[in-house]
Amino acid sequence: MTKYILGAAVSALALAATAAHADQPATAAHADQPATPATASSTTAKPTYGSYGFDESGMDMSVKPGDDFYDYANGTWAKNTPIPADKSNYGAFNILDDLSRERTKGILESAQTDPNSKIGNAYAAYMDKAAVEAKGMAPIKPWLAEISAVKDRAAYAKVAAKAARAGIRGPFRFYVGQDDKDPETYILSMMQGGLGLPDRDYYLDQSEKMAAIRTAYVAHLEKMLTLAGQSDAKARAAALMAFETEIAKVHWTQIDSRDADKTYNKMTLAQLEQAAPGFDFASYYAANNLEPASLLVAQPSAITGEAALIAKAPMQVLKDGLLLSSLHAYADYLPDTVADADFAFYGTTLSGTPEREERWKRGVTFLKESLGEEVGKIYVAKYFPPETKAAMDDLVKNILAAMGRRIDALPWMSDTAKARAHKKLAAFTPKIGYPDKWRDYTGLEIKRDDLLGNAMRSNAFEFDYNIGKLGKPIYRWEWGMTPMEINAYANFGMVEIVFPAAILQPPFFDPKADPAVNYGGIGAVIGHELSHHFDDQGAKYDETGKLNQWWTDQDVANFKALTDKLVKQYDAYEPFPGAHVKGAFTLGENIGDLGGLAVALDAYHASLGGKKAPVIDGMTGDQRFFLGWAQVWRRNYREANLRQRLVTDPHAPSQYRTDIVRNFDAWYDAFKPAPNGKIYLSPENRVKIW
Template sequence: MNRRLTIAAALLIMAGCSAPPPPPPPAPPPGPKATLGQWGVDFTGMDRSVKPGDDFYMFVNGKWQKDAVIPADRSSTGSFQTLAILSEKRMKEIVAELEAKPVDKLSPEEKKLRDLYDGFTDTKAIEARGLEPVKADLAMIGKLKTLKDVARVMGSPRLAAGSIFGLGIGVDDKDSSKYSVNLTPEGLGLPDRDFYLLDEAGIVKVREAYKAYLGTMLSLTGAKDADARAAKVMALETGIAKLRWSLAQQRDPEKMYHPVAFKDLRKLAPAFPWDAFFSETEIPLNKGARVVIVGENSAVGPIAKLFAKTPVGVWRDYLTIHYLHSYAAVLPQKIDDADFAFYGTALAGRTAQTERATRGVRLLDRTLGEAFGKLYVAKYFPPEAKAKVEKLVSNLLKAYEADIKTLPWMSEATRQKALDKIHAFTPHLGYPDVWRDYAALEISRDDLVGNMKRASMFEWHHDVARLDQAVDRNEWHMTPPTVNAYYNPSFNSITFPAAILQPPFFDPNADDAVNYGAIGVVIGHEISHGFDDQGSKYNGAGNMENWWTDTDLTNFQARTKMLTDQYSAFEPLPGLHVRGDATLGENIADLAGLSISYKAYHIALGGQAAPVLDGFTGDQRFFMGLAQVWQSKFREGELRSRILSDVHSPAAFRVIGSTRNVDAWYEAFDVKPGDKYYLPPDQRVKLW
């Protein structure tokens, strides 16, 4: 979700970039130097032998791509990983400060952070305890006798033993003032159903490794005939995969919204013991009247039938394996290593496990995220950084408003609804205004597995307790140290944690063109999710409602179909193409975010011409900032997994696919017919 670039010769550097720009205004006097280069872009990563129109990603990042080395404990490297590593380093610095404090000087939250971290990193104690902390749970799973017993364990929020149905509390898609109980088929240990169903050579190899992993995990519990039993679990998960919806189908919120009163779940799927499944959830069922929003509804009945005909013994093995996977990181090394051997190495290609200290701070971020985030923000996110980002967001929203007002393909009726949505839009930047209270969460230095269970129940009780209360529209779903961002359609809001608001995404000392091409496009991307093929199904209040005229919707869908076809032609791995239908929402947001941020950049110029810096015009720096931000190199296994299970296109194609649809990019780099990624004007997709 972005970046910057520079050069020092003008025409020489821009091989294939044709005529020089008109006489430039004088460059401003040098100010504070940007983190990357003088003004926000690092020239050393470029490959100037590549024409921008042949591969703009490689023009900006080609040398970096060739030279970059993926760390042994990572499945990729690039902008996001660089910031993630920086965030982890900073979190470890915070932990070191906590460790140095006398116990009586720690606040209650700080003591919980330190105790959880110390318990996780005390591997000698973990080895000494062995499987004793999970012995009772494993014994209970091993003694399950009926399908009702199995369903009860699947529904238990305390156990995290795996389930064919996922259960959660969310915001009702059709009434954003209310929380809802949501139920969706799950049940797979591999990232997506296609890992079970496709015969591409790399996928087959992963499948074989997974089958071996299932046997290994069973054998670690002392199971006899582990491989034969693992084969039955594999066959069971393959059966579930055949019934699950595709990733593209799961993206459609209208199709995923199927409200059913709890008492009517028996009609939808009579073969499954729903009372047993809900028995430990503490969800008030209101005598069966509680509405459950069911996703993949046509798959629920068939999966229930598969459940009913599968022997309890197979389910015991299934639950045992998934239970051990859930707790692998806090169990003895033989369990942790076996889990990593598949999920880290066979699936993602990593050759080394991440060191325990880094995994420890990640655990704090997941478990006590806002308590940890509070310390992170105080140390690493100054108020002036937030103020500059707020100004940039303001300009982006102005650009969106101006764009909507002038769209030639949109009718006045739809236009007004779109403007209403922009006016109701809410940005959340850096950190929450109100922090979570962790007083009710018990953390013990010497009870690591218990900490995991109590943390899980703490979150579950937090959700269930407010089920019938007013929705908290200011709640965050990412922590401040997270290098990511998101759009929430129910709240019509974007959230940008502090950790992503730094170079190469955002640098207060960088050239405005680079910041708009980098964090501006990323912010524009998230705003644009409100107007992608699925986000556009929600109104300004966050309710799923069609606010389009039939003609406008037909026009919009015709344009997005062109985008689907463009991306489906990209082939990141031999025989594996980008899934244009599954990635459509992100591709729309990439293109719209780029288009809107470009307009916002020109709004920020206030009618003045941008200076030429090191031979690059403002527009060129803008697009280079975009390409630099998506610098990414993946291990083959990780790339394959993303192609099959991620709704985002691979990074290089996010740059190529969006820029080739923007007229200003052609003008900035003099891209001509005959260049590989040239699109004739009538084939360029124009949305927002």
């Protein structure tokens, strides 16, 4: 199981000293009646942002920290920063992603001049818009004809399997990963699927906003069928929508689908077919040379329900589902008439983005997805200096040590569980920058004049790579992201935390910035990913990566009492009237933020070696730490994008991630918020977990 940090950009220092240290009290200028900070800096090397690593020009000093810490730290930036026309949201992650893509563009343009370069030929094929337009729909017609030729459900199962290998959404999703209860073994995992909209709520929520999206979706299906040269498009679009609505009714919710215990359902193929009659699973898997002795079924009742619906659905509806999924999956490699129509719904209607990205940006994304580590080798050599990796190694050690100290001090955890928690900490594998072993793309055929073929072959290559793990030792060297990603993740089965090269830049990490800002930025990101292994799902996995209850029953009860308080806190957030954050859905990420920031603060204090943190530009060390945290969450959203995230994103919106500080006594000491402040919490209501 893997958890990802939000968005697109992320992200040190000396080894932590053993003694924690409390910073100087807040100055009057930075209590709840803030004044404009002084501009003089005590640092000698100028960081990328501001005088000490934080962009003070983005603050809104008219806002009290105790009313809205996000706006206090970021309000002026938010007011003065438009969202680019090709983006659904914009913030620190996107700024770094833009830089990463510009750098990658340079790599690909250079490679393009070499006729023997695989990445160069792939990029050249993508950039040859004239060739794509000239070919029209011809490249995809054989595949669409294969779908149209399906006559019965046995043939449908085989074509649906072929679609899965081609990266096309079908009735079910499956992949090979670690067996949660036997992490030294790979197993086939299967999940619910079959929806063209992002989540079941889009079909079942009766609000006016969702109803409008459903109307637009049916119109979109009709248009795509028409572009594909299909007849009776209006009636067929309505029939497919009706079928998907029935599928949505049997789908599990996001909250149930993130429960590691509920989604662990091991069965044989024969048991699956008995539990879900109406679909030929044996033929489905055999079409991709799979004969699984056993598999994990994440949502059994949904699979049963979907199979029953497939058994009685008209064949035309089933075929139209695959046809439209194919056009969506490959729209970006087809003429603009198709690509623009696909973007008009998925980009603009669903996310509010006015314009498609420039072609070169989309080309960079395609290369990252198809030949990511081949590009990554060059990227790392050019843009990731060894000293950054070394500094990050030290910072990770500091955070791990701080987590160990926090575990020892927990009042709610038994000594037995604490001993196992330390074993888990000792088992961690941090991965920083790039893989130790790079992927081999020798078997992937790339043609300079065949964009759609390159995309289809790439998807098949990735599928075969994944399926090829069955029966082999665990690929412990493997990465789930490329070095160019602005992100980070935690992998429970591997007991690892992973930080790609491109995230290790300002504002997350800046070697010229004050340590407090770095600890509040990348330090808290490290702590976030570490804390995922101890969140409401990650804590179910032991030091070997096995899904295994290693706490006492009383530990579990104590933990739930604390997490219930955090759920309630986030349930109260309401970005739009009637549209709330789902505290249970976002719980894992909120625990990650709460625990990550706590661990990073402890590590920062320990790094001071018993000395007082200096005051810089009137800011104490703890104030700079919390501002560093707030700065990385600067983000403006388009309304449609934020509404979609409330339904589909397990992360809370950035404003509420910033305001997690309201649970920290050190934040109250630093900024002296008034008790009547909007985000003020009395001491007994502040949530402390890790």
